Amino acid sequence: MSIVLTVFSVSLISTILATLVVLADKVLNNYGECEIDINDGDKTFMVTGGSNLLSTLASSRIYIPSACGGKATCGLCKVRLGSEVGAVLPTEEPYLTKEEIDANVRLSCQVKVKSSLKLYIPEELFNVREYKAKIVRITRMTRDIKEFQFALVNPASVAFKAGQYIQVVTKPYANIKESVMRAYSISSLPTNNQELEIIVRLVPGGVCTTFMHEYLQEGDELSLRGPFGEFYLHEGGDTLVFIAGGSGLAPIKSMVFDILRQKLDKKLIFFFGAVTKQDLYYVDLFTKLDAEHDNFQYVPALSQPDISDEWEGEIGLITEVVGRYITDTADMQAYLCGSPGMIDACIRVLEKAGLSQADIYYDEF
Ligand SMILES: Cc1cc2nc3c(=O)[nH]c(=O)nc-3n(C[C@H](O)[C@H](O)[C@H](O)COP(=O)(O)OP(=O)(O)OC[C@H]3O[C@@H](n4cnc5c(N)ncnc54)[C@H](O)[C@@H]3O)c2cc1C
Ligand code: FES
Structure with a gap:
């Protein structure tokens, strides 16, 4: 009998305490x-x-x-x-x-x-909106990178500058009970304003990238918010150097295509760093662009090519390759996108070559 009474008293006290905590929270956090x-x-x-x-x-x-x-x-x-x-x-x-x-x-x-x-x-x-978008195509680019093409449903078009990013709002999946929001650079052209393309690298254990790589299907709808960011073409610069690694290629792709489309009187050189050949993507696309435009040069580089890669291009860390090419920095601007480590190292190389920090723009992730 006394055990029953003790259990009853403990549960009563716990219930009263829990109710007091809820009431206190309501009173204390009622900011009206x-x-x-x-x-x-x-x-x-x-x-x-x-x-x-x-x-x-x-x-x-x-x-x-x-x-x-x-x-x-x-x-x-x-x-x-x-x-x-x-x-x-x-x-x-x-x-x-x-x-x-x-x-x-x-x-x-x-x-x-x-x-x-x-x-x-x-x-x-004030111009940032939330968009409903439908996935129209998912394409595997490398072992850990996929390209996602969205068609905008509502609103049906978006105005953005090449280089800006959007936020993807995920849906709950598996053990993940809440939506999360992550930033992804837009890799498509601003002129194609009814569709958006992004490039997502799978982060092992990452909430959003696991959702996108393993749960999202063509035909699914998602919310996107944007556009955001100040990583876009700035005034000046006769020669523009673009340097990217991994999914950092995304905003650079949009910027390079946009500049060439506008036939701006600028010389462009694009360095893309990867480890082996299987980490390269869009090679045919950029090689073709290089062949078609006298003012565009594409320099893919591998830091550790496999023998089976039969690689005849540049070899070395992207910083070494950039250092070999960039000796004259007059009227130059640089646009960098990739990991913080890669960006810091590239900034040091560019500054050593004479480029001022004010002419170096970057997005790191
Ligand atoms: C302006 C901006 C633009 C971006 N654009 C792109 C883009 O175009 N493509 C793209 O793939 N990503 C991009 N990112 C990164 C993206 O927003 C996410 O941070 C990334 O995809 C990881 O999200 P997640 O939810 O999967 O990982 P989370 O669940 O947030 O992280 C899981 C774990 O992984 C670690 N982690 C998070 N990000 C990375 C990373 N990049 N590398 C290694 N470890 C990491 C975290 O510290 C954490 O421990 C951008 C970020 C910013 C700020
Ligand atoms: S949203 Fe505030 S630090 Fe990321």
Whole structure:
């Protein structure tokens, strides 16, 4: 009898405690209706407080750049605040410079909306939309890279600059119960504005890339958000050097094709670094482009070709190959896309050759 009473008392106390926690959470986290004011009145609207600023804005169709979906691991979701929201969190510190902290720049995924807020964002973010898109073709390019072609369903077209990226919103699958959002550079041409192509490298154990490589089928529909990013062609530069590795080829493909299509009076050289021949892709496409355009040169390079590759092209790390080709950097700009390690090494080589940091643009992932 006493055991039954003890069990009953313990469960009663647990239930009361659990109810108190839920009630306390409701009271403490009830921030009510808060006004969001963007760019001094350009847009104002009411939201319910209590969530982070990134998702609060998204629910009002204001999409801030994000590659990690709010995990504080990409540092892309910065906004400048015109209101006080408390001290910078340790999770934000690695991504904010002292100047940014002084200017009240914060990671929107780490700021909780607890009261009315003023904030400032670039105007072009007002053009970012969520698109329903249908997968029309999935093509394997290498052992770990696939190309995905989307047809836009609603809205039916998108305006973007070659080099920009979109966010893919995944659906729950297998043990993954929540949607995630990841950034992918658009590899197709801006003129083909009813379709989008992206190139995705499978990251072992990666939530989004596993979904895309192993669960997504032709005919499926997905949500995409964009366009985002400042990795696009900038003013100046008679000679443009493009350097990519792996899926970093994606934005470069869009930029190279767009520049050649516009017949801009520029000389282009594209270095693509891979380990062995089986890591190369789009070789025929770029070789043909090279043959058709006097102002475009394609330089694929292998760091460790197999004997069976019978490789007659450039051999060596992409930095060594770039160092051999780039000796005169007058009127030059460089556009780099690939892993952080590759980008850092390429920047060092280009600077050593005389290129100033201001003429080097990059997207790293
Ligand atoms: C602006 C921008 C553009 C991008 N464009 C492309 C693109 O065109 N094509 C493309 O394939 N990717 C691109 N990415 C990377 C992409 O957004 C994802 O980060 C990547 O696909 C991994 O997502 P995931 O959900 O599969 O992995 P997650 O579940 O996020 O990560 C799983 C694990 O893998 C690690 N990890 C994450 N990313 C990588 C990586 N790239 N290499 C090695 N380990 C990693 C994580 O640290 C984690 O431990 C881009 C990123 C940015 C910021
Ligand atoms: S969304 Fe990636 S750090 Fe905020």
